[in-house]
Amino acid sequence: xxxxxxxxxxxxxxxxxxxxxxxxxxxxxxxxxxxxxxxxxxxxxxxxxxxxxxxxxxxxxxxxxxxxxxxxxxxxxxxxxxxxxxxxxxxxxxxxxxxxxxxxxxxxxxxxxxxxxxxxxxxxxxxxxxxxxxxxxxxxxxxxxxxxxxxxxxxxxxxxxxxxxxxxxxxxxxxxxxxxxxxxxxxxxxxxxxxxxxxxxxxxxxxxxxxxxxxxxxxxxxxxxxxxxxxxxxxxxxxxxxxxxxxxxxxxxxxxxxxxxxxxxxxxxxxxxxxxxxxxxxxxxxxxxxxxxxxxxxxxxxxxxxxxxxxxxxxxxxxxxxxxxxxxxxxxxxxxxxxxxxxxxxxxxxxxxxxxxxxxxxxxxxxxxxxxxxxxxxxxxxxxxxxxxxxxxxxxxxxxxxxxxxxxxxxxxxxxxxxxxxxxxxxxxxxxxxxxxxxxxxxxxxxxxxxxxxxxxxxxxxxxxxxxxxxxxxxxxxxxxxxxxxxxxxxxxxxxx
Numbered sequence: 022x023x024x025x026x027x028x029x030x031x032x033x034x035x036x037x038x039x040x041x042x043x044x045x046x047x048x049x050x051x052x053x054x055x056x057x058x059x060x061x062x063x064x065x066x067x068x069x070x071x072x073x074x075x076x077x078x079x080x081x082x083x084x085x086x087x088x089x090x091x092x093x094x095x096x097x098x099x100x101x102x103x104x105x106x107x108x109x110x111x112x113x114x115x116x117x118x119x120x121x122x123x124x125x126x127x128x129x130x131x132x133x134x135x136x137x138x139x140x141x142x143x144x145x146x147x148x149x150x151x152x153x154x155x156x157x158x159x160x161x162x163x164x165x166x167x168x169x170x171x172x173x174x175x176x177x178x179x180x181x182x183x184x185x186x187x188x189x190x191x192x193x194x195x196x197x198x199x200x201x202x203x204x205x206x207x208x209x210x211x212x213x214x215x216x217x218x219x220x221x222x223x224x225x226x227x228x229x230x231x232x233x234x235x236x237x238x239x240x241x242x243x244x245x246x247x248x249x250x251x252x253x254x255x256x257x258x259x260x261x262x263x264x265x266x267x268x269x270x271x272x273x274x275x276x277x278x279x280x281x282x283x284x285x286x287x288x289x290x291x292x293x294x295x296x297x298x299x300x301x302x303x304x305x306x307x308x309x310x311x312x313x314x315x316x317x318x319x320x321x322x323x324x325x326x327x328x329x330x331x332x333x334x335x336x337x338x339x340x341x342x343x344x345x346x347x348x349x350x351x352x353x354x355x356x357x358x359x360x361x362x363x364x365x366x367x368x369x370x371x372x373x374x375x376x377x378x379x380x381x382x383x384x385x386x387x388x389x390x391x392x393x394x395x396x397x398x399x400x401x402x403x404x405x406x407x408x409x410x411x412x413x414x415x416x417x418x419x420x421x422x423x424x425x426x427x428x429x430x431x432x433x434x435x436x437x438x439x440x441x442x443x444x445x446x447x448x449x450x451x452x453x454x455x456x457x458x459x460x461x462x463x464x465x466x467x468x469x470x471x472x473x474x475x476x477x478x479x480x481x482x483x484x485x486x487x488x489x490x491x492x493x494x495x496x497x498x499x500x501x502x503x504x505x506x507x508x509x510x511x512x513x514x515x516x517x518x
Contacts, residue, residue, distance in 0.1 A: 073411040075123055077104065077114035085116025091499075098423035101126065101396075105424065111408045118147060120417045122398075125407070126424040128431070128451035133407060134399055134420050135451070135459030139163055145400035145417055149252045149260055153244070153267045156315045157322035168305045173319060175303065182471060185224055187368040189475040192220045197479055201511065206489065209507040213335045213476075217328050220472065225296040225320060226277050237273060240266040241324065248325060249499050267321065274317045296323065330393040330456075331469050333501045335476055337391045338384055340495070340507055342481075343488045345438060348383060349481070355379050356478045369475060377474045382440040384473055388455040389426045390438060395497050396421030397457060425452045484511045 080086035090100050104113050105126050112130065115122050125134055134142060143162040151160050158169050175181070196216045201207055218238050222228040228237070247263020254261050274297075282301055300316045311319075342349040359373050399418040404411065412418070427435045431452040432442065442448060451458065456466040489508040495501050 075112045075114045075408075075410040075412075076108040076110050077124075079114065079116040079121065083119060085119070087117050090115070090117050098421070098427060101421050101424055102427075110410075112410055112412075117417070117419070122417045122419050123401075123407075123412050124419045124421075126421075127428075128425055128449065130424070131420055131451040131454055131458065134418060135454075135457070138399075138459050139166075141401065141403055141405045142399040142418055143402055145398045147249055147252075147398075149250050149263075150248060152252055153248060153263060154318050154322045154325070156312075156318040158319060159322055169311075169315075169319070172300065172303050172305060172311065173323070175299070179467070181299075182467060183371040185468075186371050186374060186471055186475065188223060189220060189471060190369040190479070192216070192223055193476050193479040197483065201480070201484065202513075204511065206508060206510055207486075208505075209339050209509055210332065210336045210503055211506055213339075214328075214332045216476065217331045217335070217472070218324075221324055221327055223295075225323065226274070226281075227295045227297070228277065237270065240269045240273075241328075244270060245325070245329065270321055270324075271317045274320050275313065278313060278316055278320075296320070327468060327472075329500050331472055333391075333393050334384065334388060334469070335473055336503060336507055337387045337495065337501065338473065338477060339480070339486070339509065340488065340493075340503070341383070341387050341390070341438060343486055343509060344491075348438070348440065349485070352380050352383055352477070353481050356481050359478065360482050369478065371471075373478075374471050374474055377478070379440065380474055380477055381470065382443040384470075384477070385443045385453070386438055386440045389432070389442075389453055391495055391501050392422040392426060392455045393500065394455070394457075395423065395499065422454055425454075428452075482514070484513055486511045 078086065080089070086100075101124060104115070104124070111127055112123055112125050115124060125131070138144075139162065144159070144166075146159050154160060158166060158173060161169055193216070196219060200212050200215070215238070218241065219234055222234050222237065228234060243266035244263050247260045250259050250263065252260050254264060278297060278301065281297055285298060285301060297316070297320065300311055300319065302310075304310050342352065355377060359369075359376055363369075363373075396419055399420075401412050401414050401416045401418060404414050406412070425431050429435050431449060447453070456469070486509040489510055490505055493507060494504045496504060
């Protein structure tokens with residue numbers, strides 16, 4: 022009897038051992054087969070190039086030219102501009118993140134991509150973005166993208182923005198009282214980062230509790246680090262931590278959304294109170310409301326796109342104003358004139374933002390010198406021809422503002438800081454596109470303008486400042502941020518308002 026049981030146990034152990042061995046073999050075989058597929062594919066493209074494809078190099082198998090594309094502490098335009106000169110072509114090919122990519126350069130390339138959305142091309146984001154914001158506008162195309170964008174755009178249209186200005190002013194004043202006044206030194210980038218997050222929490226979901234904001238900010242900082250990253254979901258990886266923080270953020274947004282829906286149903290809140298209320302009650306043309314998951318993912322996406330680019334832009338504006346005292350004085354004069362036209366304690370209005378013409382020209386020139394993004398991707402949805410070259414369906418397409426912003430053909434003395442470039446008609450079409458263009462133009466563009474100008478108004482009329490690290494670098498990783506956070510020494514004006 023004992024021998025029989027022992028024999029059966031041995032057979033069972035042998036069976037499980039065999040199954041375990043087989044599972045391990047499958048786990049090893051799958052990545053090996055994928056590796057072999059991509060190796061054969063890339064070697065074929067290298068050994069037998071199609072003469073009708075754009076000029077360029079696909080670099081090393083699998084890795085391509087990704088390592089050259091993402092160098093640390095180097096300006097992003099180096100990769101594109103070097104190849105523009107080398108190939109002397111309006112489009113060239115490369116290989117990035119395991120994908121064959123056509124890089125479109127110059128205003129003609131920008132116009133082509135922006136004008137052919139949903140015709141020849143549509144949006145493409147890395148896998149990490151698709152996984153973290155599944156139902157957001159970033160991941161939908163065609164009619165569904167048009168439907169979603171239309172709903173979202175009405176929450177940041179001019180009428181909505183007009184109602185936001187006084188709240189922006191209040192948040193800016195409270196932020197300065199807490200984080201600037203009474204201090205001799207301020208590290209601008211992390212401080213501006215906090216301001217933009219506080220403001221987004223208030224305008225998007227009416228969250229103003231400092232403890233709640235601090236909790237959300239903690240998760241959001243972790244989330245940001247993994248949005249554009251290798252999508253490896255293993256404990257300890259950047260993407261894993263970002264996923265967990267993304268889940269925590271979504272749960273917080275979901276709880277607030279449910280509380281708000283209950284308040285709206287009881288007529289206790291206005292549907293124009295903030296972005297969240299708007300999304301809860303706004304239907305598409307067929308009368309269909311957004312699902313809870315759609316609302317949550319799009320709220321998270323809007324936090325992402327409106328936060329980092331604004332923080333970067335505001336930080337770079339502070340940097341250039343410190344370096345150019347004559348520009349600072351002209352901005353100060355404009356802002357003091359606006360301040361003097363207000364009654365004591367009166368908040369800024371939409372009409373005041375329209376008076377900040379020189380200040381916005383300064384911001385525009387900062388965005389030219391240091392664009393808030395290094396570029397974005399599309400993908401070809403059909404085979405098409407551009408500049409005499411064939412672009413196959415499935416290829417990824419890349420555009421960068423850096424292909425035009427430093428080109429002397431479009432901006433004479435391109436290395437000089439000159440706000441007068443934006444007087445009159447301003448730069449030629451498609452040469453200055455810091456927020457993209459066409460149907461996929463950044464949703465938050467109109468929102469970013471008053472957000473930066475309100476902050477600038479409140480800072481400039483109170484302080485003058487000097488850079489503590491005059492030659493501090495501003496690398497892209499993936500967005501521009503000073504390597505040491507831009508520490509400055511601040512000096513209050515004798516009679517600051």
